[in-house]
Amino acid sequence: MPPRQQRGRRAPSAPPAGRIRSRAEELPQPPPVTLPEQAESRSQEPRPPDPATEEARGVRPDEDARQAVVLAGSFADAWAAAGYLGQLLDLAEAMPTVRYGRGRWWVVASIPLNLGRELIELAEGRGYVRHGDRLQPDRGWGAAPRPSESRGTALDHLSELSLLDLVRAAGMHARPASPREQVIALVPTARAPSLLRRALEMRLHAAFRPVRLSPLFNGSAPEQQPGTLVEVRIAGNAPAGRQDRHVSESLIAMLDADANVLLCREVSPRLLVQHDRHSPLTDRQLAALVGDDAWVLADPPHGCWSMTPLAEFAGAGSLVRLGLSHQLEPGDESWPDHDLATPLPEPAELKIVPALDRGGPIDALLLDDDDLAGLPLLLQGHPLAEFATLVRGRDRHLLTAPGGIIERIPLGEYLACVGPGPIYLAHGWRTEPRLPADVWRRLITVVPGTALVLEQTRTMVFDLNRRQPVWELWAGGLPPFDAQLDADADELLSRMEEQLRAATQPRPGDPRQRGKADQQGGARGLLRRLTRTDPAASRDRLDWRERADEAERAGELLVAAKLHEDNGELERAGRLYERAAYEGPGGSSQQP
Amino acid sequence: MPEISLLTRAASCYERAGVPLDAVRCYRAAGNYRPAAQIWENLGAFQEAARDYAAAGAHEVAAWIYAHHVGDIPAARAELAAAEATPGRPGPAAGAATPPTAATRAAQLRRRVIQARCNAAENVAGTETLAILREVMQHLEQGREPLDLARVEERAVQVAEVMNRPDLVALLFAAAVRGGRYQAVERWSAWSLRVLGVPLLLPEPGTDPAMVADAADGRPAGSQAARS
Numbered sequence: 026m027p028p029r030q031q032r033g034r035r036a037p038s039a040p041p042a043g044r045i046r047s048r049a050e051e052l053p054q055p056p057p058v059t060l061p062e063q064a065e066s067r068s069q070e071p072r073p074p075d076p077a078t079e080e081a082r083g084v085r086p087d088e089d090a091r092q093a094v095v096l097a098g099s100f101a102d103a104w105a106a107a108g109y110l111g112q113l114l115d116l117a118e119a120m121p122t123v124r125y126g127r128g129r130w131w132v133v134a135s136i137p138l139n140l141g142r143e144l145i146e147l148a149e150g151r152g153y154v155r156h157g158d159r160l161q162p163d164r165g166w167g168a169a170p171r172p173s174e175s176r177g178t179a180l181d182h183l184s185e186l187s188l189l190d191l192v193r194a195a196g197m198h199a200r201p202a203s204p205r206e207q208v209i210a211l212v213p214t215a216r217a218p219s220l221l222r223r224a225l226e227m228r229l230h231a232a233f234r235p236v237r238l239s240p241l242f243n244g245s246a247p248e249q250q251p252g253t254l255v256e257v258r259i260a261g262n263a264p265a266g267r268q269d270r271h272v273s274e275s276l277i278a279m280l281d282a283d284a285n286v287l288l289c290r291e292v293s294p295r296l297l298v299q300h301d302r303h304s305p306l307t308d309r310q311l312a313a314l315v316g317d318d319a320w321v322l323a324d325p326p327h328g329c330w331s332m333t334p335l336a337e338f339a340g341a342g343s344l345v346r347l348g349l350s351h352q353l354e355p356g357d358e359s360w361p362d363h364d365l366a367t368p369l370p371e372p373a374e375l376k377i378v379p380a381l382d383r384g385g386p387i388d389a390l391l392l393d394d395d396d397l398a399g400l401p402l403l404l405q406g407h408p409l410a411e412f413a414t415l416v417r418g419r420d421r422h423l424l425t426a427p428g429g430i431i432e433r434i435p436l437g438e439y440l441a442c443v444g445p446g447p448i449y450l451a452h453g454w455r456t457e458p459r460l461p462a463d464v465w466r467r468l469i470t471v472v473p474g475t476a477l478v479l480e481q482t483r484t485m486v487f488d489l490n491r492r493q494p495v496w497e498l499w500a501g502g503l504p505p506f507d508a509q510l511d512a513d514a515d516e517l518l519s520r521m522e523e524q525l526r527a528a529t530q531p532r533p534g535d536p537r538q539r540g541k542a543d544q545q546g547g548a549r550g551l552l553r554r555l556t557r558t559d560p561a562a563s564r565d566r567l568d569w570r571e572r573a574d575e576a577e578r579a580g581e582l583l584v585a586a587k588l589h590e591d592n593g594e595l596e597r598a599g600r601l602y603e604r605a606a607y608e609g610p611g612g613s614s615q616q617p
Numbered sequence: 618m619p620e621i622s623l624l625t626r627a628a629s630c631y632e633r634a635g636v637p638l639d640a641v642r643c644y645r646a647a648g649n650y651r652p653a654a655q656i657w658e659n660l661g662a663f664q665e666a667a668r669d670y671a672a673a674g675a676h677e678v679a680a681w682i683y684a685h686h687v688g689d690i691p692a693a694r695a696e697l698a699a700a701e702a703t704p705g706r707p708g709p710a711a712g713a714a715t716p717p718t719a720a721t722r723a724a725q726l727r728r729r730v731i732q733a734r735c736n737a738a739e740n741v742a743g744t745e746t747l748a749i750l751r752e753v754m755q756h757l758e759q760g761r762e763p764l765d766l767a768r769v770e771e772r773a774v775q776v777a778e779v780m781n782r783p784d785l786v787a788l789l790f791a792a793a794v795r796g797g798r799y800q801a802v803e804r805w806s807a808w809s810l811r812v813l814g815v816p817l818l819l820p821e822p823g824t825d826p827a828m829v830a831d832a833a834d835g836r837p838a839g840s841q842a843a844r845s
Contacts, residue, residue, distance in 0.1 A: 599627040
């Protein structure tokens, strides 16, 4: 059978355990008549748990101790009481009240018994449970004490005070200040300019505003006149993460040692606390207590104040007055130019100067007449003879090849291409100033169909329409064409050709074309005309090198490079890619 | 600004065309120093190779080339210091899957071997050099991580050769064989033929008492010898 005490503690109408009970239900029923010491001794003896009963209730043995009771902590000093109060402020439903009496501080709150006991013990106080208007001493463990008329303390003997009274009585204690990114100094107006200037010199962010101060905790003397001070905020200047973003400790120490300056840290926008002082309440709990006005909490001799700002913050720079030499003055007449016809500067003269890097490949050769005479000896049988082309000029001749000459033939002057089109400089030389690729692109549109060779004193222009294969230098013309036709056919063809020649006016074409047509003989030319070759078809029959050459002359260097690469001309492909990298891939957007 | 991808393509074409100097010019213009350095190294232009490796941030390779091929020990030590100053960059052979501690240890070992090479070239700090070689042997024999050990072994062997200590070379190769390193026996044989002019004669597995003891311990030592 369970002990009688436990049975009596639960009213028959009590709701099932585990539900939240109101505070009225929390008050126990009148106890059975037992002597206090008897109850004490009974409850102290270990009761064997009755598994059946416990399971039927579905609760743990300390279930009751988890429910909120009105618990009072009694503390000998205000500091401990304030510490306990701070813990209670974190529990929203605790609703603590503060009383003082019998030389002790009392903090009364509705709190679960277990938790309250822990917190009171933490703050080294004694616990009491309120029954009606009496506070019964709590053992600190087990069930709550029984109500008793004779024991405990009557609530009437304890005078009720506000929370602030306790905070005020508890005071603050000093703790070594940690480095701060921002400090706030309250200084008399006469001292503010020197402090702000010093902060500017130390490259700190400084701002100030005037504030009105009236004493806090001083409701009895409202006639006292409020005074004004200047609030100065000083913050480190460096970005977050840097080591020197804190306000220097020497400045803090200097301000702290000044009796006229109150150095604070900002807990919240409405609470400033002396920079190395801490209340037993945490900063957050303290900030929650602040009323309408901002507070300044500090130890004597500064004391606590209620603070009202009188203006917005202004930067420290606004206190700096410029000297006479900083005044804005009209400009000096002698500085700008006056008698120039055009205000644009003279363009620099384009010069051709030696370049540092001379290792590049050779794109073309500039030959004179003597070189031309020696060229057949060098090129006969050389791969270049297959596809190099020559443009003959008056006394200079240009030898080019699709993708560049590349080979260092010991003849003539080496040229390097500088533009997307055929613009050449002497190999190993460059322009001064250096020009962007766009300049060369524009230059070649001025004279299309030509190759330009830039020299220091002149620019040679070669007409690319007059290109001829280099092998024509030594191959010469074909021997007379002897068409082995029978006499009738020959006569018929000759007559047809005469009629056709009479019908078509001789057009002024370039001499090379006419010469070739002559060499090919009348019958072959006639046959070609009779078969009427389609230009598109002939384009398809162009070999890859001719297509690459076309693309290169059109400035589509990437297309040309890809053709060379695909056909195994890797060195020329490399040269074209290199030129494309520097001069732009050309007008065609297609990427090979 | 030149187009980097086109320059790289040009360099690749030049390389395939067999004109390495043009390729180097393009790689360097593209800021791609490592392939340029590799071309220089293949050409035997070690001074330029070391300079380009250093420009590519491969200070360790640059330090080894300076120390072993160029013989510029102050430059090698400077590159070594630069390699120490840029930690956390695992070597090319230490894969991404290797935990950073293992990669760091591998890098430290490689740098210590280069340190040993510098010491050997200047003929100073013989004790430290021997300690480093002993450390390498320990790693070759007992290290479990695939830490680019082939290169460490190769360089340690070269250090020992420079010190004119064939006994150390033999100890290094023996450690690699006992550690079951891939093709360690083949490398040892090649070295023996090249330097000593005689083929390598290793004891048959099971006849050497030390290796029998190893086999009893369940270690993989001697598996290479058995395969060869």
